[in-house]
Amino acid sequence: MTTKDRAPALGADGWFTTGDDPHLIGSRCDACGTYAFPKRSGWCPSPACRGTELIDTPLSRRGRIWSYTDAQYQPPAPFVCPPDAFEPFAIAAVELEAEGLVVLGQLVPGVGVNDVKVGDEVELAIGVLFADDTREHLVWQWRPTGGTR
């Protein structure tokens, strides 16, 4: 059996690191210090800043759940799902305190809406969004750490 390639899903190239302690990669304005995710280039998103140097920067691995939901029905394309293989999944919006960002993402498989509450701590994980014959398409996910507020 051959091992499939693993690579970020189309659109998420350069958005996260993999390995034991994965991070999302955002950008930080060199002039004012504000953050953005997905990362930006060219100009700072703050109207009070004329910065043009936006530097790739790893974001906090841990955050707290701002809110959460799930998808009980298969979303439409461009969501990719093998025929008849749809499994409901959960989604969380996660507050990263240091960056002042709330970032959406799926919760890791097996974690549902009954397993989390607003304020719970989660950490970043890298999972498989979908796989085809040759490749696993990777995406960031959130995994509860067991910490509550």
Next chain:
Amino acid sequence: MSTDDVVVLGAGMHPWGKWGRNFVEYGLAAARTALDDAGVEWSDIDFVSGSSTMRNGYPGYVAGATFAQALGWTGCRVASSYAACASGATAIEAARMRILAGRSDVALVVGADTTPKGFLAPNAGDRPDDPDWLRFRLGGITNPSYFALYARRRMDVFGDTDEDFAAVKVKNARHGLGNPNARYRAETSVEEVLASPMVANPLRLLEICATSDGGAALVLCSADYARSHGVIDPVRVAAVSTVTPTYPNTIIEMPNLATDSSAVATAPERPFKASIAHAAYEEAGVGPEDLDVAEVYDLSCALELDWYEDIGLCAPGDAAKLIRNGDTMIGGRIPVNPSGGLACFGEAVPAQAIAQVCEVTWQLRGQAAGRQVDGAKVGITANQGLFGHGSSVLLVR
């Protein structure tokens, strides 16, 4: 009535439904109804303002010209506006500004749509630079996902319940019973709503608005033009708010995957949705305490409760008390969505903000048979378009 007022001379709609016909047909029917209501000939209209649709090919993008051609070319000025759910308000504002500038006397605003079944999905093709494509591809995050995030946060932070959300549907279903333009006209119960299938926890099928076909139109004119037509006490457009968010926008918003950062810049005094109505109140010189009626964008039942707070009917966190007390029922302190709202209409994107203004116009004229808010003199509409388009119209009689 001051000479620099813009007034609503006519309002008209094509009933909402799933008719499966060309959107131009609905727009044309709504336009003719509005022109008849105004007592104005199409040939007298000097500006046509189209609210565009993205799901009907090129004729939808250039909606203003499409409707002008369908009504018969007259050489009048034209504009077409796209601002997602806020398209109608943007088209209204284009007409209002021409009238206020003295460049037009009487304008026609039209929006209509034919929509597919099910979830609204992005346009076809791989577009990894488009946030609307990315959220579906990377997260399977649909429009109901965002509505559900707001709903769940209400439950965990404010203690709202499933029954509170269902009660909004029950109220709106009752309001819409007598509305001839509504698509769904049937009473429902909290039990029936809660028994419908879960779509995006905590929201169930009957708590999320459908997509519909429909058309709505307005004839707007100057105060002088109305007077010359013998209309002395018309509904006036006291404000149109088309504001954008203020950085940093710290509430996660469709179709984005993240908020702006509040690490350096302080979050604005009002979140985006609250700033939409606030700008309308400021422009009109009235406040939420002056309102008699409101039409808000109940894409989900829980989102209607968010709007209660965002248009200033109560403090943040208190909206569920209003629905529990019956305050927002017709006959209550401040009726919301007497038309039946999106719960009874389903969403016809480019027509919806115009339809909200049609309803408030009929309410202020005392013509909302079967759903009339007694003595209504001041009304507001509120909604929000994808990517940061505010939409609120304040009407006074």
